[in-house]
Amino acid sequence: MNVLKKIIFVTIIALNSFAFFAQNLKQYDGSISIDMNSKNLIADFKITLHDLSKIDTLKLYLHQSSKISEVYSNSKPIPYKVIQESFIGDDKYISLPTADIKENTVGLQYSLSLDSLKNNGFTFNENWLELNLYTAWFPFNTKYGTFAYNVDVNLTEGYNIISSGKVSNSHNLWKISQQIPSVGIPIIILPQLNHESIGNGKVKIYHFGLDQESVNTIKGNTIFHFENLNGMFSNSNSNNLVLTVNKLDHTTSYARKNFISLSIDGSFDSFYDKILAHELAHLWWNNASVNTWEDWLNESFAEYSAIILQRDLYGEDNFTKNIVRLKKQTKDLPTLYQIEKSNNDYQNVITYKGAFILYGLEFKIGRVAFVDLLKVVYKNKITSTSELLNTIEKELGKEIKDFVIRKLKGIN
Ligand SMILES: [Zn+2]
Incomplete structure (x- = not known):
């Protein structure tokens, strides 16, 4: 295992072991506008929690460069403080008294420059812009647990979105919906939607910047594992898996429900294959509750x-x-x-x-x-x-x- 892979490995373990003091988040509803030309993102997130009676202040992390225009609850602005303390790297946090939050729902409106995102190597790239927990592009606090989300994205014409969950679009308006509670909202924006399909379209592989040999290996391994799983346990009747692979300078690979993002520094090998195989196996192993x-x-x-x-x-x-x-x-x-x-x-x-x-x-x-x-x-x-x-x-x-x-x- 080389040094970079060690970093990736540690990152994965560290995120897996975030303390979930309480499963308190319920749902995110976002309305986002992304302009790939001016590199500007404007967001309005409504965050619903289960119970705020046991916390005095709500703490939500967001990217350092974000400009907050309003924090509101029940359509009324509420006071907040911005504290310079980071959780994931280039972020700060917004502190809100829970007494001002009505019906357990709080809204945040903000904008940020996509050019300023750089944490874990996720910098602006017009051919593969990856927004995720590590870039702190949405308000988060992993201590409050996982959440389902619906996000509408108004996107510059000529671009497409890959994400975890259901993705659909009508012209420039994209709808992302993930009802399986998750720790983050990963979105990849790219001009072309070229992909390789495996297993009657159940597995879709999107890639960027890879040499043909790596693409062939990934495709070959995916087919091998998929057919092996089919042979062992019979056909999977579950959801689809999206596998995204890039060879950019990202230092983090991660997996969400039915979604894998691999950032490869060398060639695709058994280290990355393990992440791939685990997520493929989830096409079979997904029936039990994820909340207990x-x-x-x-x-x-x-x-x-x-x-x-x-x-x-x-x-x-x-x-x-x-x-x-x-x-x-x-x-x-x-x-x-x-x-x-x-x-x-x-x-x-x-x-x-x-x-x-x-x-x-x-x-x-x-x-x-x-x-x-x-x-x-x-x-x-x-x-x-x-x-x-x-x-x-x-x-x-x-x-x-x-x-x-x-x-x-x-x-x-
Ligand atoms: Zn898993």
């Missing part, structure tokens, strides 16, 4: 599926490396069973600890029996741990079920 610890049935199953996919693609040495890393990553983590979202290690536990438990199960029952079990889990659309344990008992007996319970509860 049962999310481990999505995250751990996607993560361990990715490790199996990589074993099939790269061989046993790669598998050993992945397991050694997984063991090291999960060594000091708390137990998985009924872990609270407020736990600082929550995201790592439901992703990596669960994956390590699945490795233990595969090791115990053998690879063929393990894939057979996963097939049943997928077919039966299992959404809770108790259903999973019942299935394990039915398929493999009580001893194996008790083994998994012990692992989940951290009993040796």
Whole structure:
């Protein structure tokens, strides 16, 4: 792993382990205007929260260069303070007394120059402008949890939008809607919408600045994993996946629901492939609730599926490396069973600890029996741990079920 990749790896882990003190955000409704010629963005975001009774002040981070024109609630302006303290790099925060916020909804109107965005290398590029959490282009505070969003974008003619969730347009007005709660609003703006389609259009790959060899590798790996997953668990009936890959100077790769943004510094290799394989596996593993610890049935199953996919693609040495890393990553983590979202290690536990438990199960029952079990889990659309344990008992007996319970509860 070279230095840059280490930075990327650390960034991914750090964002996964943001403390969710409370799931408080509910929904963002945005009305945005983006002018690619004057490089200006004007935004009006209405942010709805679940409950403000336990907080005195609401703290929302936004890019340093942003000019706030109004903060309002129930159509009336409310007072706010701007504090020079950053969370992600080039941002500051807006402090609002919650007593002034009516019906748990607050609105923010602001403008910012797209030229001033530079955090994590996401600078203005007329051929691939990437706005995301790292650029602090929308008001955010990851401590308040995840949110669904509807964003309307009035965009300069001749440009297109790629994003997470549903994207549609009528002339220059683009509508983005993501109803699966997410930590950010990624938008990529580009003049051309050339893409490669895989798996009956379920996977769309958009790329920029890559050499043909990398494009071929990405396409080849995606097809390999997709067909392998189809073979293991039968056809996926779930949503589409958008994969975006660029070779710009971004230092961060990230994944959101059904959306991956890879910034590649060298050529596409097993490091990036792991992120790709995990997200592809989510086309199968997405039935459990994302709002409770049962999310481990999505995250751990996607993560361990990715490790199996990589074993099939790269061989046993790669598998050993992945397991050694997984063991090291999960060594000091708390137990998985009924872990609270407020736990600082929550995201790592439901992703990596669960994956390590699945490795233990595969090791115990053998690879063929393990894939057979996963097939049943997928077919039966299992959404809770108790259903999973019942299935394990039915398929493999009580001893194996008790083994998994012990692992989940951290009993040796
Ligand atoms: Zn995931």
